[in-house]
Amino acid sequence: EPEVTQTPSHQVTQMGQEVILRCVPISNHLYFYWYRQILGQKVEFLVSFYNNEISEKSEIFDDQFSVERPDGSNFTLKIRSTKLEDSAMYFCASSIAASYNEQFFGPGTRLTVL
Amino acid sequence: QQQVKQSPQSLIVQKGGISIINCAYENTAFDYFPWYQQFPGKGPALLIAIRPDVSEKKEGRFTISFNKSAKQFSLHIMDSQPGDSATYFCAASDTGNQFYFGTGTSLTVIP
Numbered sequence: 001e002p003e004v005t006q007t008p009s010h011q012v013t014q015m016g017q018e019v020i021l022r023c024v025p026i027s028n029h030l031y032f033y034w035y036r037q038i039l040g041q042k043v044e045f046l047v048s049f050y051n052n053e054i055s056e057k058s059e060i061f062d063d064q065f066s067v068e069r070p071d072g073s074n075f076t077l078k079i080r081s082t083k084l085e086d087s088a089m090y091f092c093a094s095s096i097a098a099s100y101n102e103q104f105f106g107p108g109t110r111l112t113v114l
Numbered sequence: 115q116q117q118v119k120q121s122p123q124s125l126i127v128q129k130g131g132i133s134i135i136n137c138a139y140e141n142t143a144f145d146y147f148p149w150y151q152q153f154p155g156k157g158p159a160l161l162i163a164i165r166p167d168v169s170e171k172k173e174g175r176f177t178i179s180f181n182k183s184a185k186q187f188s189l190h191i192m193d194s195q196p197g198d199s200a201t202y203f204c205a206a207s208d209t210g211n212q213f214y215f216g217t218g219t220s221l222t223v224i225p
Contacts, residue, residue, distance in 0.1 A: 004157070031211070042118075043158065043203060043215040056212050091157050098211055105150075105157030 002026045004106035006092050012112045013082055021077045021109045023092030032075045033093040033103060034067065036060070043091065049075065050098065082113045117141060118206050120216025127223050133191040135219045137204035140185065144206040148213070149178065149189050152201045161202070162189070194223045 005024045013019050025032050034046040047057040049067050066078045075094075079086055089110050093103040119138045127133045137147075145166055150158035164171045164178040164187065171178045177190040191198055201220050205213040 033211075035213075035215075042120075042217045043205075043213075045212045045214070048211045056209065058212065093157070099209065102148075102160045102163075103213070105159065107155060107157050 004092055004094055004104050006090075006106040006109050008109060009107070010110045010112070012114065015084055015113055016081050019079050019082055019111065021079075021090050021092075021111070023075045023077075023094075023106055024073050025075055025092065025094030026096075026104055027073070029094035029096050029104070031055075031095045031098050031101075031103075032067075032069070033095075034077045035091040035093065035105075036088040037091065037108075038085075038088045046077070055098075079111075082111075084113050087111060087113045117214035118204060118216045120204050120219060122219060123217065124220040125222070127194045127221065129194065129196060129223055129225050131194050131223075133189075133194045133198070133221055133223070135189045135202050135204070135221075136186065137188065137206075137216050138184075138186045139206050139214075141206070141208060141214075142185070143208040144214075146207040147178070147180065147187050148205050148207075149176075150203040150205060150215075152203065152218075158203055191221075194221075196223045196225050199223050 007022045032049045037043045047061045048055045089108045091108045092106045095101045095103045148163035149161045151161045152158045175192045180187045201218045204216040207213050
């Protein structure tokens, strides 16, 4: 069964460093998403991406964040200068179509900022 | 601003019992309400979803009840099994893309 994969499973970084979280969405999916979950809190939407453009973003997704689809398979989330409060589980998701279609989630990357 | 409120935070149910998780929302523009199930070490997986044009949707042992006037929806798990032990998230969306999740309910089904 096709699945969304994410690497690394755990990333530890120093405050102020740049990190890139990687995702490989399901191959025939066209819509891609990033969510984050701070430990013990709810899952929060960050951004959705379609046709090489951001289609929606939340207020969390500020200038420190960027997304990219550098090739036909990967979808990345970059945090330019990490802060302690960026420590969270980051989930990538993909869907075959927009609006009311099932979003398939990856297993997540746990980011720890020291 | 908490868009979706979920309760209880944790739930313990005997095998064969009914598990009930409740969610409430404020934004009347929400028109898609999925429930996600998450096992440890895994990402959330869609369990069942409902649009507000129906008051109930059933898939196997899982039922969503939806009360549009009260702005509430709930997940009922009938004949709960130990394999149902997981964290359950309700969510809501007004665009079908950006989901607002509840805080999650940790369900434990005791054999």
